[in-house]
Amino acid sequence: MDQSQIENIDIEIPLFLEAIFQKYGYDFRDYSKAHIKRRLMHRMAVSNFTTISQMQDKILRDKAFFLELLEDLSINVTEMFRDPDFYTAFRTQVVPSLKTYPFIKIWHAGCSTGEEVYSLAIVLKEENLLDRCQIYATDFNRKVLEIAKSGIYLIQNLEKFQRNYKNSGGKSKLSDHYTVKYGSIKFDQSLSKRIVFADHNLVTDHVFAEVNLILCRNVLIYFNRELQNKVIKLFHESLSYSGYLCLGTKESLRFTDFENNFTDINANQKIFKKIIGR
Amino acid sequence: MNKVLVIGASYGGLEALKVIIPKFPKDISLAIIVVLHIGENNNDSFIAYLNSISKLQVKEAEEKENIKSGFVYFAPPNYHILIESGGIISLSTEAKVHHSRPSIDVLFESAAWCYKNKLIGIILTGLNQDGAEGLKQVKKYGGISIVEDPERAIASIMPLSAIYACKPDYILTIEDIAKQILKLL
Ligand SMILES: C[S@@+](CC[C@H](N)C(=O)[O-])C[C@H]1O[C@@H](n2cnc3c(N)ncnc32)[C@H](O)[C@@H]1O
Numbered sequence: 179m180d181q182s183q184i185e186n187i188d189i190e191i192p193l194f195l196e197a198i199f200q201k202y203g204y205d206f207r208d209y210s211k212a213h214i215k216r217r218l219m220h221r222m223a224v225s226n227f228t229t230i231s232q233m234q235d236k237i238l239r240d241k242a243f244f245l246e247l248l249e250d251l252s253i254n255v256t257e258m259f260r261d262p263d264f265y266t267a268f269r270t271q272v273v274p275s276l277k278t279y280p281f282i283k284i285w286h287a288g289c290s291t292g293e294e295v296y297s298l299a300i301v302l303k304e305e306n307l308l309d310r311c312q313i314y315a316t317d318f319n320r321k322v323l324e325i326a327k328s329g330i331y332l333i334q335n336l337e338k339f340q341r342n343y344k345n346s347g348g349k350s351k352l353s354d355h356y357t358v359k360y361g362s363i364k365f366d367q368s369l370s371k372r373i374v375f376a377d378h379n380l381v382t383d384h385v386f387a388e389v390n391l392i393l394c395r396n397v398l399i400y401f402n403r404e405l406q407n408k409v410i411k412l413f414h415e416s417l418s419y420s421g422y423l424c425l426g427t428k429e430s431l432r433f434t435d436f437e438n439n440f441t442d443i444n445a446n447q448k449i450f451k452k453i454i455g456r
Numbered sequence: 457m458n459k460v461l462v463i464g465a466s467y468g469g470l471e472a473l474k475v476i477i478p479k480f481p482k483d484i485s486l487a488i489i490v491v492l493h494i495g496e497n498n499n500d501s502f503i504a505y506l507n508s509i510s511k512l513q514v515k516e517a518e519e520k521e522n523i524k525s526g527f528v529y530f531a532p533p534n535y536h537i538l539i540e541s542g543g544i545i546s547l548s549t550e551a552k553v554h555h556s557r558p559s560i561d562v563l564f565e566s567a568a569w570c571y572k573n574k575l576i577g578i579i580l581t582g583l584n585q586d587g588a589e590g591l592k593q594v595k596k597y598g599g600i601s602i603v604e605d606p607e608r609a610i611a612s613i614m615p616l617s618a619i620y621a622c623k624p625d626y627i628l629t630i631e632d633i634a635k636q637i638l639k640l641l
Contacts, residue, residue, distance in 0.1 A: 210546040211541060212538035212539060213538060215566070215569060253549060253550045399519055399548060400546075402540075426549075428518070428547050429519055432518075
């Protein structure tokens with residue numbers, strides 16, 4: 179690639195993201211630049227474009243192509259009981275305090291295809307808390323929300339899920355919580371009836387509801403520092419007094435203005451509690 | 457701008473790194489970022505060990521931290537590591553590449569975009585093909601490419617794949633790699 183082509187790409191990408199924002203309202207302008215570039219270069223190669231500008235022309239005129247690119251840009255990789263140690267910590271360090279609440283509202287942001295949401299619901303059910311919970315699970319990708327709503331997953335991944343469940347300190351058997359049909363598993367009604375799945379964009383939408391607990395794991399890593407700060411602010415505003423915030427194991431409040439507004443409940447598992455009055 | 461070194465290693469990689477990393481002097485104007493395939497295990501014990509035998513500071517890379525000279529950053533297990541322009545770490549959980557997360561290709565590609573001719577890339581021992589495409593990108597963006605001599609490597613497949621993919625600038629034994637890098641600074 180010659181020097182001028184290399185320079186052009188870095189000029190074209192911000193213009194391309196601006197075009198998407200103007201046309202479709204999805205705002206990727208403050209996502210991690212390296213992540214966006216990687217996804218766009220990949221899409222350019224797969225769809226046989228030679229420049230980002232060519233691709234911009236297409237995206238402005240072809241909604242189906244935009245929806246395809248939206249899939250590229252929203253990394254949906256997830257699993258049940260990912261990071262089992264997190265769930266162990268949640269059971270021992272958050273659940274006891276939740277038990278003192280009459281009613282618990284939970285916001286699960288960036289829930290992807292829902293595996294994590296059902297994992298949480300299982301923990302809450304095993305702790306006899308689920309009947310007092312309302313879980314709002316949101317994502318900005320409608321396609322993954324449909325899968326999440328169905329609660330149906332391929333049986334192929336089950337072994338891993340079962341292993342994670344066991345390592346997380348699961349109290350019964352994972353199979354107590356689903357039925358098997360046609361090579362798929364479907365999670366129990368008792369879990370899904372406490373969950374509302376909804377389309378919500380963390381970048382462009384406002385506070386979703388006042389809640390006692392927010393889980394947002396492995397979403398902030400795709401944002402730049404400024405956007406991470408903005409979204410943590412949104413979470414801070416959404417949390418009730420002494421509400422809990424759970425981030426991904428490699429995420430932190432370190433580069434945000436809100437480090438001092440939360441105390442660590444478990445620093446390794448990134449469980450925080452909002453400090454009263456801040 | 458100081459130079460940056462990216463290293464990709466797989467099977468046998470820890471042995472190779474134990475030879476290379478301690479050879480760098482304390483006040484070097486070089487930052488080092490490493491992807492070592494270690495499965496889902498955690499990094500803590502070998503990072504502590506490498507730290508104890510090195511003059512540079514060895515640590516796990518943290519989300520959105522600034523990359524600094526004199527440090528050796530390891531990708532955390534189960535996360536890809538990407539470099540942002542301005543020298544900032546980003547992590548990602550996107551799908552595995554060459555059955556690997558972290559993947560060498562992912563690191564090398566984003567490092568090449570960011571550091572261009574200030575980048576040196578090294579592919580060490582390993583049993584898969586991760587890193588070959590990445591090293592090609594390092595070269596394409598003007599960086600220097602080095603591959604461990606496959607005849608002397610614990611596992612030759614990864615060095616051989618890299619050699620076929622990009623005709624590297626240097627093919628060297630573990631013992632000579634650090635020496636060559638110090639000459640390039
Ligand atoms: C890697 S997944 C994380 C899934 C799950 N939380 C986990 O840790 O396994 C990231 C999710 O964030 C969603 N996402 C990305 N940007 C978003 C935004 N601006 N608003 C809402 N969701 C977003 C993606 O669609 C994707 O489902």
